[in-house]
Amino acid sequence: MKIRLTQLQCSSSSVTVDINDWVIEPQQSWGVFSTEGDVGALLGQLLTQQIDAQTLTYSGDIIGVTPASVALVSLLEQQSLLEAILEQDDSESLGYTDPKTTVFGVVFNQCHDNDLTHQLLQQLDLTHLSLSPFAQLSTGEGRRVMLARAVATQVPFLVLDEPYAGLDVAHRQTLTEYLQQLSQTKQILVVVSREEDMPDWIEHVAMFSHGKLDTMMTKSQWDNHPVIAQLTAQAGQQSDDILALIRRHRHKPLFANPVFQLNNGRVAYSDKVIFSGVNWRIDNGVHWQVKGPNGCGKSTLLGLIFGDHPQCYSNDIDIFGNKRGSGESIWEIKKHIGMVSSALHLQYRVNCSALDVIVSGFYDSIGLYQKPTAQQISVATEWLAILHMGHLSKTAFRQLEYGQQRLLLIARAIVKQPTLLILDEPYQGLDYLGRRLIKNALELIAKEHLSQLLYVSHYQEDSLDSIQHYIEFVKDENQDGYRAVVSQG
Ligand SMILES: Nc1ncnc2c1ncn2[C@@H]1O[C@H](COP(=O)(O)OP(=O)(O)OP(=O)(O)O)[C@@H](O)[C@H]1O
Numbered sequence: 001m002k003i004r005l006t007q008l009q010c011s012s013s014s015v016t017v018d019i020n021d022w023v024i025e026p027q028q029s030w031g032v033f034s035t036e037g038d039v040g041a042l043l044g045q046l047l048t049q050q051i052d053a054q055t056l057t058y059s060g061d062i063i064g065v066t067p068a069s070v071a072l073v074s075l076l077e078q079q080s081l082l083e084a085i086l087e088q089d090d091s092e093s094l095g096y097t098d099p100k101t102t103v104f105g106v107v108f109n110q111c112h113d114n115d116l117t118h119q120l121l122q123q124l125d126l127t128h129l130s131l132s133p134f135a136q137l138s139t140g141e142g143r144r145v146m147l148a149r150a151v152a153t154q155v156p157f158l159v160l161d162e163p164y165a166g167l168d169v170a171h172r173q174t175l176t177e178y179l180q181q182l183s184q185t186k187q188i189l190v191v192v193s194r195e196e197d198m199p200d201w202i203e204h205v206a207m208f209s210h211g212k213l214d215t216m217m218t219k220s221q222w223d224n225h226p227v228i229a230q231l232t233a234q235a236g237q238q239s240d241d242i243l244a245l246i247r248r249h250r251h252k253p254l255f256a257n258p259v260f261q262l263n264n265g266r267v268a269y270s271d272k273v274i275f276s277g278v279n280w281r282i283d284n285g286v287h288w289q290v291k292g293p294n295g296c297g298k299s300t301l302l303g304l305i306f307g308d309h310p311q312c313y314s315n316d317i318d319i320f321g322n323k324r325g326s327g328e329s330i331w332e333i334k335k336h337i338g339m340v341s342s343a344l345h346l347q348y349r350v351n352c353s354a355l356d357v358i359v360s361g362f363y364d365s366i367g368l369y370q371k372p373t374a375q376q377i378s379v380a381t382e383w384l385a386i387l388h389m390g391h392l393s394k395t396a397f398r399q400l401e402y403g404q405q406r407l408l409l410i411a412r413a414i415v416k417q418p419t420l421l422i423l424d425e426p427y428q429g430l431d432y433l434g435r436r437l438i439k440n441a442l443e444l445i446a447k448e449h450l451s452q453l454l455y456v457s458h459y460q461e462d463s464l465d466s467i468q469h470y471i472e473f474v475k476d477e478n479q480d481g482y483r484a485v486v487s488q489g
Pocket residue numbers: 132136137138139140141166168269274292293294295296297298299300301
């Protein structure tokens with residue numbers, strides 16, 4: 001297919017894309033990198049023509065592409081599919097959500113071809129999850145299903161917005177090889193926010209800056225481009241601003257050791273054990289990184305701390321000096337925890353304003369139901385300014401791009417300066433600058449012990465110098481599921 005985007009100007013309530021003239025020749029695959037601004041989502045909507053005139057305005061020409069010839073993979077698509085499936089499963093059940101839509105069903109629905117579905121599940125390492133409900137998958141598992149689902153449509157053109165987000169190291173490697181193979185028969189547009197995610201087999205790179213298609217170059221020109229160094233310097237300044245803001249509102253709630261302790265932790269569902277025999281003690285001031293492959297139970301473990309996992313009461317847990325299940329109030333515990341995760345992002349479905357999302361962090365609520373103090377509004381406003389989102393203060397959360405929503409949820413978690421800051425793959429959906437900014441800020445928060453970090457990321461480059469304690473899930477050869485190994489760097 002030859003695709004041409006010309007004189008194109010497109011705006012949602014929070015992002016603009018501006019393309020003078022971009023020609024994608026037949027058989028070409030492109031990489032897209034945006035220094036600042038979430039262009040992937042808008043490009044995806046434009047190329048798939050999912051244009052809602054109420055939320056998107058555009059002028060210019062998109063030539064050579066029809067909705068039937070393109071499939072899109074994005075974090076927003078994944079979120080929307082999950083919401084639709086939860087709703088459908090709910091409406092088909094007797095008053096409680098009964099997850100029925102399986103991984104096989106999600107992929108099969110796109111092609112109605114048994115053999116192709118099995119082949120795709122095998123290629124994306126999903127065969128063992130074939131009968132699992134889609135709604136119960138881990139982040140990385142869900143991501144791979146979205147890819148299988150897009151390929152199942154058998155369209156000639158794929159738009160993959162952050163296809164590597166949430167994948168562990170091994171699956172990132174196999175995905176690169178898989179996409180390279182796929183690019184022999186399909187055209188692919190891969191949008192990445194990490195320079196290391198730009199696949200080697202890509203020949204052309206389009207670089208966007210503040211939504212404008214700035215430079216088109218070959219992959220080898222991209223490899224030597226100075227933009228990454230420039231961005232790194234810029235992000236450093238913003239992170240210092242965050243630190244200054246937090247330092248001003250410093251407080252010090254300290255609990256006796258251990259802050260958290262799990263003895264012989266085990267989580268299992270009727271058909272499988274996720275992990276067992278896990279012993280983990282978190283002492284004051286020690287930052288931890290939780291490691292392990294997709295599906296090993298990292299989010300589950302953090303859910304035991306946060307208190308939103310149903311099996312937190314069947315486990316032997318001490319938190320902030322209380323035995324879990326001894327009549328402690330869940331709100332009393334949540335008061336001392338800030339949380340960012342894909343699950344929370346999914347739950348944050350209320351439509352309050354960007355400012356209110358940050359303020360809601362003071363109340364641990366999803367949405368804002370109390371009248372905030374002038375001081376709280378002022379701190380939240382400062383956060384918006386640092387995140388370059390001051391102009392979006394009144395914009396409804398749901399109208400923002402995924403990455404902007406994620407930045408707000410990060411600010412929401414940090415704003416009250418919790419004792420424990422749980423960051424479960426916090427960078428998903430952030431552009432390059434956003435990720436750098438947050439990573440630097442977290443490093444500073446950890447260094448100054450403004451909060452104690454529990455951190456999950458699949459990328460080596462996300463490692464924080466201040467984190468020297470690790471709990472890593474490894475496959476247990478002698479029994480089902482994973483066990484945990486604790487180590488110090
Ligand atoms: N209700 C459930 N029934 C059965 N299995 C479940 C249920 N909920 C979650 N799981 C499974 O538990 C496993 C652990 O999920 P979890 O989200 O903790 O993994 P993770 O290590 O955080 O993975 P990722 O790196 O992909 O985010 C996954 O294989 C998931 O499919």
